[in-house]
Amino acid sequence: xxxxxxxxxxxxxxxxxxxxxxxxxxxxxxxxxxxxxxxxxxxxxxxxxxxxxxxxxxxxxxxxxxxxxxxxxxxxxxxxxxxxxxxxxxxxxxxxxxxxxxxxxxx
Numbered sequence: 001x002x003x004x005x006x007x008x009x010x011x012x013x014x015x016x017x018x019x020x021x022x023x024x025x026x027x028x029x030x031x032x033x034x035x036x037x038x039x040x041x042x043x044x045x046x047x048x049x050x051x052x053x054x055x056x057x058x059x060x061x062x063x064x065x066x067x068x069x070x071x072x073x074x075x076x077x078x079x080x081x082x083x084x085x086x087x088x089x090x091x092x093x094x095x096x097x098x099x100x101x102x103x104x105x106x107x
Contacts, residue, residue, distance in 0.1 A: 082089045
């Protein structure tokens with residue numbers, strides 16, 4: 001009788017241990033799946049960030065090229081204007097000098 005009770009308790013304990021081991025294994029698989037999903041999500045975010053950075057670099061290069069080109073055109077136009085009207089250019093530079101001197105004198 002005692003042996004039967006003991007065997008029954010051992011069997012219940014073994015079943016409980018097996019059930020807990022199975023739950024632990026399921027939890028590990030679930031955690032592993034979640035970690036894999038997070039890794040895939042981070043990989044996707046990293047790829048998106050690289051694509052965004054590449055696109056921004058290309059656009060910045062385009063903008064810099066356009067700004068440089070526009071600056072060169074403006075400098076050429078200014079040079080032609082100064083060649084065509086040198087006295088007007090001297091008058092403007094002289095006026096600018098007087099204004100700068102006046103503002104600095106007040107300090």
